[in-house]
Amino acid sequence: MSIQPDFKKHLLLPALIGAAITYGALSLLDDESLQREQISALESRILDLELLLAQKEEELTDARFFSAGVFGVADASALSGSGATNHQKPAAAANVLPDQAGSEQTSDTASLDSQQLIKDLGTLSDRDPRSFSEKANALLAGNAGIEGVAIVSKSVFDLAENPEVLPDYELESLYQSQSNPDLQRVIAQVMSTRGDNRLLEKQITKAQASLSSDNPSIRQQALVELGKTRYASAASAIAPLLQDSDTNVKLDALLALRATGNQSHVRLAETLVSHPDPAVSWLAKDVVNSLQNLSERARTQLASTDIVAELPVIAAP
Template identity: 55%
Template sequence: MNRSSGLTTIASKKSALLYAFIGAALTYGALSISSNDAQQRQQITALEHKILDLELLVAQQEQALNNAYAVGITTTATPLAMATPATSSTAANTTTSVDQQDTEQSQANASIVVDSNQVLKALSTQSDRDPRSFPDKINDLLASNPSQENVAIASKGMVDLTDNRDLLPDYALESIYQEHSNPELKRVAAQVLSARGDNRLLEKQINTLAPRLHSESPEERQRALVELAKTHYAGAATAIAPLLQDDNVGVKLDALLALRATGNQGHIRWADPLRNDPDPAVSWLANDVVNHLQNLSETARTRLTDSDIASGIPLMAHTN
């Protein structure tokens, strides 16, 4: 399928959807005029909801098809089957239409799963038909639609290629980090490079976040701590430590959580004094942090593992 025929398919889907809307409207009018029976009113409401569902499904199918073209693949997923226009004035026909649309929604959801997985597979595959590099494919994918789903697909693609320097060399990770502004994508690129033994990008990300830790706004300090926690990198613990003494209890608790997510045995000394904090929430969490870090050697998290990265990557919404 080429792009022209794919867009034609979308147009045909919209036309079919329009006919379905017309049929649904006729059914709605006939039912409203013929009876005020409670059961029929319920069926009319259900039909209205299904019309909204169909609008959503067409939008999802368009995004999935655009994603496929962005990474240079042809999808073989079953197209969305549109409902036969409802023209009968009977409640029985309305019920049949609703049942058919339930089936169509399940089929469409299944095709979206296939589309997301196909996009992910295409990102990680290089062929004579599509010789683009991994960074180029990510650039095209996010240029066509920088949605959270596509960021998740790109992030998962990088993690899957952690051990494949041929398809995803170190300089490609640096290119992705430098060229994109999405913080999730930048962090995952830095984490994958760390798993290969190079922490330069993670150190750069920590330095970028550091000024926010000194913000006058407690909420901004907390947001920066959350971002540091997501790195799961021991080098972030040093930046986190001063906020364990923050006057704001909320910031202090988030600092403990961030230390728990990034530290190791070598950082227990920073949390230990808080085990006797007068605030019971702080003392309880400090005890939990100390107990957790005791299980991690002083070299833990100095070079990230696959599990460290996987625990924080954005989730793909349409994977099994």
């Protein structure tokens, strides 16, 4: 009868499926030990990468990304903890620049009028014959916190291609008169865009002195400062810390190398590609991939994008 073959087909189909599943299960069992090792390795890598991601997020929180213009406006909470209070700022701002005296101020003003102050700093005016460095020093005398530094840093950056308003000797004068590391770095970076790396070399020498500290945290902070320079010469100072005995220092050294190095520094990261710590190995590969895309002349003289990436944050209006 024709029904019997159909009946057999219906019985054979589940049997074939069951056999396939059984075969697959047996194959998996054969490779069980290998799979366990792979799964364990992957789980370990995921945990390490999660720790690395948390570290990067913390560094981004501390980084000085500029909030206005192309990059939008930063959240005002970025300035929390700066030590400046609402009732202090309007009073300090009132005595900064003569051109600012006529601007409208109210008791509800929560921050400096950053845009107006930046404009005043970069404007040559008969009403205010002071030089840029004199006006900047006066502003910082009353607003030495993060906001004042951010305003002056932004103004320095805006005038990078305007040596008539901000000549090199004015930049050097401001560099010598101020001790804030972020402002000094921005000044040195602007000088680099003009072809003069002397101040950046000074920044590297200053940070390099802390790399030999017995305290890993101090070594890490020095690496962060070197990374912020975005300058290829810093890579040579960073290189020895790639072999640091502290894993966190080693990771920060890789991050700093990625921010400052170029194609000529690829070999420095390649030595860690096979490191037994998965986090170190993964980051080393990432650094190698990043630096391979840069020429050997990259970062030997800074571009404006290098400066923007580390500009101190200006508070939201």
